Amino acid sequence: MNCTNLIDELRQRNLIFHITHENKLKKNIERNLISVYCGFDPTEESLHVGHLLPLITLKRFQKRGHTPVILIGGATSLIGDPSFKEKERLLNFDHKIDMWVLKIIKQVSYFLDININSNSAIILNNKKWFEKINILSFLRDIGKHFSINTMINREAVKQRINRLDRGISFTEFSYSLLQAYDFFMLNKKKQVSLQIGGSDQWGNISAGMHLINRISKKEVYGLTLPLLMQSNGIKFGKTECGTIWLDPKKTTPYKFYQFWKNIDDSNVYNFLKLFTFLDCNEINKRELNKYKNQQIMKDKSYLAKYMTRLVHGEENLLAAERITQILFLENAKNIKKSDLQQLKQDGIHCIEVDQIRDLQEALVLCSLSTSRTQAKNMIISNSISINTNKITNKNHIFHDKDKLFNQFTLISRGKKNHCLIFWK
Template identity: 75%
Template sequence: MNKINLIDELHKRKLIFHITNEIKFKELLNKNVVSLYCGFDPTEESLHIGHLLPLMMLKRFQLAGHKPIVLIGGATSLIGDPSFKKKERFLSKESVIDKWTVKITKQISFFLDFNCGTNSALILNNNSWFKKINILSFLRDIGKHFSINTMINREAIKKRIQRVEQGISFTEFSYNLLQAYDFFILNKKHQVSLQIGGSDQWGNISSGMHLIHRLSKREAYGLTVPLLMQNNGMKFGKTESGTIWLDPKKTSPYKFYQFWMNIDDANVYYFLKLFTFMDLKEIKRREQNKNINNQIIYDKALLAKKITSLVHGEKNLLAAERITNVLFFKNIEDIKISDLQQLKKDGIPVLEVYKMKDLQEALVFSSLSKSRTQAKNMILSHSISINTKKITNKNHVFNENDKLFNQYTLISRGKKNHCLIFWKRMI
């Protein structure tokens, strides 16, 4: 990808939802190194996969020779963005925000190059200017450029106002001005001419462009990426068991990998365009052959591999693949204790015990069977495995040979139902 075809490439990948003054912006990109920014409010201790598209958009611009700036919302996170939120976000203490800022900064550092010359990435925190600002000066010098009529007619604000039981506080209402001021400061001090974000940020981005034009008479640009929803109507990155986080301590690399392995088949090639840097011709070729020899399954694994490697690194990718090979392909020889620790955290159901009478009891307590009678029949029908080995003795009693690393036992019913027994040690 280069400066000349960057925007065309983004369109082909369906990465652009909104873009302002596209023809003029393309001319600017082709002539200059453009500084652009995306903001991330540390309202949690980790980013989640809903943040991946904006992060990867920054990376795409950097690979094309432009300068990405990440703005950590140390100040704005104390307010909370109301955009398309059903109710006001819980406001965290400043000390907590500071801790989360450190963690999120570390996560973001993994995606961009901070030592590549003129277009090296930069991370800033808007608390560095908001903590110095005077409330009266802000209202007089910034607030006067915004019309309440315009602000309340923005879709995100209008929806909240129409919810009588929730409404919107003045605190949240002011967020739009704060983000607009961020864009103005970055434009003034760092020559940032483009803000990117999710499509739900369009109103905030537009306000920033408006403020820059009013105060500096400069032209600024906005670009948003699509917000993704799953076929079940659930927000992308959410599962029945919760959010898929980028922090491996909150979502293990194995569970992260499995999220991508379990996406709907209809999204595989769309997501390869969005979340990888694969050549578009190669993606198209694979899509054309998706029904030949189950090619789509291999392409789904390729997607999971590329994104897991990008977010968690090669070592954690290999661990996720090892666990997958154990659970689905019965290859347990290479399993490591760290892999089993991942499984214990969030990979599969876990049964923690000091002792267990026999396999039938374990099947009942793990909910792999409804009764001892059903458990016995499962064993006799060769449906049950311990550490991937079929068990045929209906009266099987656990022994030390059943314990991996003296602490773990993997019970499986068929190919897709598993439980990990963690043998607690007597103190």
């Protein structure tokens, strides 16, 4: 059993950005089992990798015996959190939100134990209490506890107010009161005493603590996690090609796997601390030896395997590794049709054709060469492969044997440039 106080462990793992009453919280979780919550607004049909940090942190609490509470914002997502957003979100309709709620519930259920006796995860929807609330009662009983001066001076709000071109609507301005009420209701109904979230949620979390203290005279706690940025300044979870989703229909397990394989070297050991349950001492030892025997590459692979297995399961991890072998180790022996369908979705460049005259034309259509003359020279120089088999015939014509599962042909130029032909 891990004897380190959980808050100390979170500090060791660089997981704490803000925290209130740290010593009191440490003593509280040493003496008592608490309920801790994090909210997720279903403003899309899937969570993305940026949501993994709070989910895994909730799992750390659950492994220590505490009860994780997931609050799905079926009501608050109709508005959208304005925190550090440059402009107002597009508002979604109830029926769409209801569908997304079901998908998000299914996703979060995968990360936490929901069928254990003592501290099963609890999943709630704030639509349950907001549907019944009266606007006059809310303004009188909740709104009176908040100062407009304080709300305006929150950094997330100030950034929008100071932008004359966009500003902030009253709808968005009221969001922090709604989230504060969530914390109040969870404290009242489920004795939740700690809320966690990204560092951009600090103002909303503080509002909840303030409301509980004013109405219930109780002390509760807040803890925020760092918002992660990649070395290129892009928010973690987003790439040049878009967001890295948890839904395999939006981001394939192969692309998810490659996302982790290709993180910057400077992030490897911090990410091992943040996202895995490897002991911190073990991670520190690995970091000390990162330039010996390609240790850092091994640790990147470990991270990619761990995260892909966590999110997509063992079978999809094996598929991601198979596809990687095909593309980078040139071994298509064990390829499956589902692997090629992943590549077609978002793995590599793909073209759809009815027919192609020959390999030279295919190389031009696939943007692997700029002309038939260049394509011919590439083939002669032994740099072109079909389904990982080298082709040296400059006049190669496609045959049925070149079509995997009668639908796919993988053309490669060297080891890093690929195109998938999908025969219609």
